[in-house]
Amino acid sequence: xxxxxxxxxxxxxLTSITYLMFSGFSDSMVYYHTVSEALExxxxxxxxxxxVSGYVSxxxxxxxxxxxxxxxxxxERDSDQTLPVVYQGxxxxxxxxxxxxxxxxxxxxxxxxxxxxxxxxxxPSKYEAMGDEHPEDxxxxxxxx
Amino acid sequence: MxxxxxxxxxxxxxxCFYGMxxxxxxxIQNHLPSIRSGENSVIANFVFVVVASICLWxxxxxxxxxxxxxxxxxxxxxxxxxxxTAFWGxxxxxxxxxxxxxxxxxxxxxxxxxxxNRDLMxxxxxxxxxxxxxxxxxxNFATNPFEVMDFIPADGQGLNPLLQxxxxxxxxxxLFLGYVGLAIPFALAMGALISGxxxxxxxxxxxxxxxxxxxxxxxxxxxxxxxxxxxxGWGGYWAWDPVENASLMPWLITTAFIHSVMITEKKGxxxxxxxxxxxxxxxxxxxxTFITRSGVISSVHSFALSNLGPFFVVFLAISTLFGxxxxxxxxxxxxxxxxxxSFLSREATFLLxxxxxxxxxxxxxxxxxxxxxSEWATGEKISVSIPFFNTANMPxxxxxxxxxxxxxxxxxxxxxxxxxxxxxxxxxxxxxxTGVAVLMLGVRDIVPLVFFCACGFVTMTVGYEFFKGARxxxxxxxSRFVTALADLTLMNKRRYGGFIIHVGAVVVFAGIIGSxxxxxxxLFTVAAGEEFxxxxxxxxxxxxxxxxxxxxxxxxxxLEILDSGVSQGQxxxxxxxxxxxxxxxxxxxxxxxxMEDLYVVLSGWDDQQRATFHVFINPLVMWLWIGIGIMCLxxxxxxxxxxxxxxxxxxxxxxxxxxxxAA
Numbered sequence: 001x002x003x004x005x006x007x008x009x010x011x012x013x014l015t016s017i018t019y020l021m022f023s024g025f026s027d028s029m030v031y032y033h034t035v036s037e038a039l040e041x042x043x044x045x046x047x048x049x050x051x052v053s054g055y056v057s058x059x060x061x062x063x064x065x066x067x068x069x070x071x072x073x074x075x076e077r078d079s080d081q082t083l084p085v086v087y088q089g090x091x092x093x094x095x096x097x098x099x100x101x102x103x104x105x106x107x108x109x110x111x112x113x114x115x116x117x118x119x120x121x122x123x124p125s126k127y128e129a130m131g132d133e134h135p136e137d138x139x140x141x142x143x144x145x
Numbered sequence: 146m147x148x149x150x151x152x153x154x155x156x157x158x159x160x161c162f163y164g165m166x167x168x169x170x171x172x173i174q175n176h177l178p179s180i181r182s183g184e185n186s187v188i189a190n191f192v193f194v195v196v197a198s199i200c201l202w203x204x205x206x207x208x209x210x211x212x213x214x215x216x217x218x219x220x221x222x223x224x225x226x227x228x229x230t231a232f233w234g235x236x237x238x239x240x241x242x243x244x245x246x247x248x249x250x251x252x253x254x255x256x257x258x259x260x261x262n263r264d265l266m267x268x269x270x271x272x273x274x275x276x277x278x279x280x281x282x283x284x285n286f287a288t289n290p291f292e293v294m295d296f297i298p299a300d301g302q303g304l305n306p307l308l309q310x311x312x313x314x315x316x317x318x319x320l321f322l323g324y325v326g327l328a329i330p331f332a333l334a335m336g337a338l339i340s341g342x343x344x345x346x347x348x349x350x351x352x353x354x355x356x357x358x359x360x361x362x363x364x365x366x367x368x369x370x371x372x373x374x375x376x377x378g379w380g381g382y383w384a385w386d387p388v389e390n391a392s393l394m395p396w397l398i399t400t401a402f403i404h405s406v407m408i409t410e411k412k413g414x415x416x417x418x419x420x421x422x423x424x425x426x427x428x429x430x431x432x433x434t435f436i437t438r439s440g441v442i443s444s445v446h447s448f449a450l451s452n453l454g455p456f457f458v459v460f461l462a463i464s465t466l467f468g469x470x471x472x473x474x475x476x477x478x479x480x481x482x483x484x485x486x487s488f489l490s491r492e493a494t495f496l497l498x499x500x501x502x503x504x505x506x507x508x509x510x511x512x513x514x515x516x517x518x519s520e521w522a523t524g525e526k527i528s529v530s531i532p533f534f535n536t537a538n539m540p541x542x543x544x545x546x547x548x549x550x551x552x553x554x555x556x557x558x559x560x561x562x563x564x565x566x567x568x569x570x571x572x573x574x575x576x577x578x579t580g581v582a583v584l585m586l587g588v589r590d591i592v593p594l595v596f597f598c599a600c601g602f603v604t605m606t607v608g609y610e611f612f613k614g615a616r617x618x619x620x621x622x623x624s625r626f627v628t629a630l631a632d633l634t635l636m637n638k639r640r641y642g643g644f645i646i647h648v649g650a651v652v653v654f655a656g657i658i659g660s661x662x663x664x665x666x667x668l669f670t671v672a673a674g675e676e677f678x679x680x681x682x683x684x685x686x687x688x689x690x691x692x693x694x695x696x697x698x699x700x701x702x703x704l705e706i707l708d709s710g711v712s713q714g715q716x717x718x719x720x721x722x723x724x725x726x727x728x729x730x731x732x733x734x735x736x737x738x739x740m741e742d743l744y745v746v747l748s749g750w751d752d753q754q755r756a757t758f759h760v761f762i763n764p765l766v767m768w769l770w771i772g773i774g775i776m777c778l779x780x781x782x783x784x785x786x787x788x789x790x791x792x793x794x795x796x797x798x799x800x801x802x803x804x805x806x807a808a
Contacts, residue, residue, distance in 0.1 A: 006485060006493075010500065017504040020540060021511060024533035032516065032526035051528060068668055068748045068757055090379050090748060090759055093307075093729050104530070118530075 030104055035076040035083045038107060038114070051104045052114065056121075057082055058097040074101060074114075083107075087116040095121040147212060150200035150291040157193040157248075158281045160186045165274045172267030172340065180267045184255045187270060190277055191252040198245045201238065201290055205231050211297040214238060214290045220303035222696060226314065231304050233317045236453070237290035242318065243434060244280040246325040251277065254329050262336070262350055269336030276328050279460045287452050306697075306723045306730045312372035320365030320392055324430040326358025327395060330402075331427035331468075334420055338471040343478055345410055351423070352406050353784065355399055360780040362396045367773045378731035378746045380666060380761040382769070385534040390513040391433035394506050398426040401502035408495050412557075413482030417472060418499070420479070424468035429506075431461055436513070489565060494552040501545045508537040535661075543596060546654055549647050550576075550603035553610050572609060576602030588663075596658045600651050607644045607651075614641075638787050645779030652772030659765025666761040673754040676707070680762045682743050683707040687715075689756050697730075698722040702747045702756050706736060718747035718758065742766045 031050045033041065038052045054074040062071045070091055073082040085103050095101065104118035164186025171179030201214070205228045210216040218234035219227075233242045251273040258266050284290070307313075330351040337347035369389065374382040383389060402422040408415045435457040472479075485492050511518075512529045519527040554568040579601025580594055588594055615630040622629065634641040669677040669684075676685045687703040700720045706713040719732035736743040744761040 005488070006496075009488070013497070013500050013504065017508065017537075017541065020537040021508050021533075024508075024512075024535075024537040025529060028530040028533040028536075030528050030530055032528060049530075063749070068759065090746065093378070093731055 034079075035074055036079050036081050038083055039081055041107070049104060049106060051102055051118075052083060053100070053102045054083065056095070056097055056099050056101055061095075061097065063091075070095075070119075074103065083114050084112065085114045085116050087119045089117070089119070092119060092121045095119065146200045146203050146209070147291050147293055150197045150204075151289075153193045153197035153200065154281060154285050154289070154291070157190050157197070157244075158278065158285055160189045160193065161274045161278045161281060164190065165271045165278065168267045168271040168274065172271070180270075183267060183270045183274070184259075187248075187251045187255045187274060190274070191248040194241075194245050194248040194281075197291075198232075198241060201241060202229065202232060204291075205229070208301070210299070210301050211293050212290075213292045213294045216294065216298050216301045218302070218304055220301040222300075223304055223309070227304050227309050230308070230314045233321075234304050234308055237284075237288040239317065239321075240280060240284055240288055240434075241290050243321055243325060244277065244284060246318075246321050247273070247277055247280060247328055250325055250329050251332075254332070258350070262333070262342075262346060264342040265333065265336030265340040265347060267336075268339040269332040272332040272335045273328065276332070276464075279456075283453065283456050287456055303723075306721065307376055310372070310376060312368050312376070316365060316368040316372055319361055319368060323358050323360075323362030323365050324392075324395065324434060326354060326361055327399065327423075327426045327430045329354045330358070330423050334423040335468065335471060338420065338475050341475065341478070343416070343475065345413075348406055348410050348419070352403070352410075355402055355406070355423075355426075356780060356784060359396070359399045359403060360777055360784075362392065362399060363773060363780070364777050366392055366396060367770070371770070374766070375733055375735070376731075378733045380664075380744055380746070380759070380763065382660075382766070385509075385512065385531050387513050388437050390509050391429075391436045394509055394513075395426050395429040395433055397502050397506040397509070398422055398429055401499045401506075402426060404495055404502075405499050408492060412492060414485065414492065415496070415499075416479040416481065417476060420468075420472045422499075422503075424465070424472070428461060428465055428468075431457065431464070435461070489555060489562070491552060491555050491557045494548055494555055498545065498548055498552070501541055501548070505538055505541050505545075508541070509534065512537075539592070542654070543599060546596070546599045546603060546651070549650065550599070550606040553644070554606055568609075572602050572605035575605035590662060593658050593662045596654060600655050603651050604648065607647055610644055611641070636787055638785055639783055642779050642783030645782060646776050647779075649772045649775030649777075649779055652768050652775060654772075656765045656767070656769030656772055659768065660763045663764045664762060666759065668748070668757060668759055670749075670755060670757045677758075677760075679760050680741075681708075682762070684716075684745075684758075684760070686756060686758075689750050689754060696724060698724075700747070700750065702750070702758070704734075704745060704758070706743070716743075716745050718745045720747055737767055739767050740764060 029049075033050050033052050035052060035054045038050060041050065052074065054076045057073040057075050060071075060073040064070070068091065069086065069088040071084070071086050074085055075082045087103065087105075100122040102118075102120040103114065103116035104120075105114060105116035107114045164183045167179045167186070168183030170176070171181075171183055204212050204215050205219050206225060208215070208219065208221050208228075214235060214237050215231075218231040218238070223231075231238070233239045251270075254273060255266075255270060258269075262269070333347050333351045333354070337343055366389075369392065370382040373379075373384070373389075402419065405415050405419055405422060409419050435453070485496070487493065512533050516526045516528045519525060550572060554572070555565065576598045580598040583594060583597045588597070611630060611633070614633045615626055618624070618633050619626055619629040624632070665680060667679050669679075671677055671686045673686055673688050676683055678684075683706075685705045685707055687705055689700065689702040691698065691700045693699075698721070700722075701717050702719070704716045704718070706716065714736065716734040716736055718734045721730040721732055723730065731746055731748075734745050736745075741762055741764040744763055746759040746761075748757045748759045750756040
């Protein structure tokens with residue numbers, strides 16, 4: 001049965017690929033949440049990485065230029081809850097008031113602040129208000145610390 | 146012009162439907178006039194799509210802002226070259242570009258096969274027209290670029306400044322040439338399956354198309370990486386972003402196909418597998434276009450919001466089922482002509498190579514669509530981050546690299562251990578020596594050490610192949626070594642071009658390892674006149690100034706690179722504030738050498754001449770670009786026809802044997 005050994009070898013390779021994937025998954029799973037979900041989760045105090053999406057509240061951006069640090073509030077549409085975020089690292093060019101952002105990191109209940117280590121931003125577009133398609137088909141500008 | 150564009154798109158849709166119908170009918174009835182008529186519809190369709198594209202270009206260049214697309218992506222005061230490229234600045238135009246390239250390739254396919262592959266052409270024509278139908282349908286009914294608004298804005302929104310650069314002029318068309326290039330092998334493969342002409346004739350035509358697509362994909366991927374590296378300012382070139390993954394996946398499968406197709410051609414094995422790979426490569430190119438254009442994954446918008454989603458999902462489903470059906474239908478006629486004998490055979494290494502490429506593609510695919518899958522399965526959107534891709538793919542990449550070296554050392558069918566050992570000693574020695582050299586340079590991590598050893602090993606096996614071949618030729622023909630080497634390479638472009646590509650891949654691997662394991666970065670806040678040091682570089686911050694250009698305000702910092710007190714030139718990282726977009730643009734400055742890139746970002750400043758710089762040292766990034774350059778050149782080299790193997794025939798070696806050598 002000359003085929004058998006190839007099947008066994010193939011099976012071995014598939015198993016290793018699956019194993020590699022699973023070991024990778026457990027290291028790097030990140031949960032997506034809305035602002036209100038993130039605030040709810042904060043009560044449970046988990047140190048799992050989460051990814052929160054929302055919009056930057058106008059006028060809440062406080063930049064510490066010299067340290068490349070930025071503090072801001074994230075809100076979501078149809079809710080008045082906001083999430084305070086602090087991020088240090090490269091601030092993407094698209095980051096500004098009302099920009100759609102995704103932050104990845106941990107919420108620290110003792111400070112009441114979300115510490116982000118990834119900040120993605122997509123700039124708001126003028127035509128979006130007209131209920132039209134999003135003219136920005138760009139990949140999001142990215143910053144990682 | 147708006148109306149003309151509209152009409153052309155409608156005409157194109159009609160002619161595609163007509164052509165599909167007559168091609169299929171002509172194929173079944175073997176009725177030549179119908180078949181020709183189908184092929185002529187491909188040509189007519191090309192003309193319509195070209196005219197439609199010219200209309201859009203005309204509208205863009207003449208600032209017709211009543212057209213929504215023009216208003217959205219162009220403006221009166223941007224340079225003409227960017228008005229021209231605004232064509233693919235957004236979704237609608239990009240899809241028109243896709244269609245333009247597709248109709249062009251279909252046209253080339255038809256012209257090229259006026260006399261060849263006659264049995265399968267009617268069906269191949271029908272399939273390319275079917276793909277055209279899909280894109281033209283989308284253009285007509287979902288994303289019509291000629292839509293007019295009910296008011297005329299004074300000016301357009303302008304093109305995103307991130308897109309106003311050289312890379313974005315050529316990156317999207319290049320990538321599309323690659324994506325769309327995969328539609329033609331798909332059509333030929335389907336033509337072969339439907340017509341039942343399952344000998345290797347389709348393989349020969351398909352191979353070149355796949356290679357052309359592969360070259361464009363490789364080049365397009367690289368341009369995307371360079372764009373990210375130079376324009377986005379986060380210090381890297383690859384972030385496993387869904388959009389990047391989308392273009393990597395078809396590349397991986399095409400690479401697998403280019404390898405496995407040799408087995409089909411030479412040994413008549415792996416036929417079903419090859420059809421499956423072609424199908425997969427095509428589906429992934431459509432899937433790639435879909436996720437790039439609809440933002441299903443990267444975007445926080447949900448899936449349903451994109452009006453493109455349903456179109457693409459339906460098309461993906463139909464074309465996949467169609468392909469699978471025909472593969473299944475013909476599966477009894479697709480059995481292997483030979484059996485695989487041994488692990489220690491070149492066939493087995495090719496098979497392993499394929500499994501690895503497909504395996505890498507599979508992990509990338511899972512990582513990319515994980516948010517969608519998890520949302521369907523658990524209701525929670527979960528993504529995987531960069532470490533997932535790195536941990537999963539690093540061992541696979543290493544295996545692939547080592548295999549690149551092992552493959553040419555193993556004979557077809559069954560190699561003897563003795564011959565295997567004899568061939569291995571020298572390359573293995575060189576690999577270990579590379580390791581020792583790198584160790585002495587101060588590398589202590591095990592992973593990069595192993596990778597560098599593998600790089601040395603592969604380089605040596607490839608070098609040895611050239612050497613061995615040239616020597617053999619030299620002894621027979623008693624010419625000079627260099628002449629023999631050149632003749633050898635030119636006479637067997639496929640084999641030696643392939644080796645050139647492998648050398649490029651080794652250089653790329655070295656570049657990736659260097660830049661991922663040895664990079665350093667630091668944030669410096671300094672006042673004018675102060676110096677700071679990272680790695681071997683000392684930088685003196687001279688001053689920061691601002692100026693007003695017609696379309697933007699620029700803040701510019703000057704840094705002097707010092708080497709033991711002596712100036713090595715200046716860097717001026719900047720921030721640009723385009724008047725149109727309010728959004729600042731980071732202008733990174735890079736001091737590039739063969740060994741490393743010094744990468745400086747101006748990240749902040751105050752009015753007391755203090756500024757913050759984010760400085761990166763990225764080793765061996767240059768190798769990455771050089772390696773990919775070598776790979777593309779190797780690919781182009783393979784495309785050229787072989788020099789006539791006259792001398793070989795004179796020596797009593799038949800052409801077939803020469804071909805057989807071409808692994």
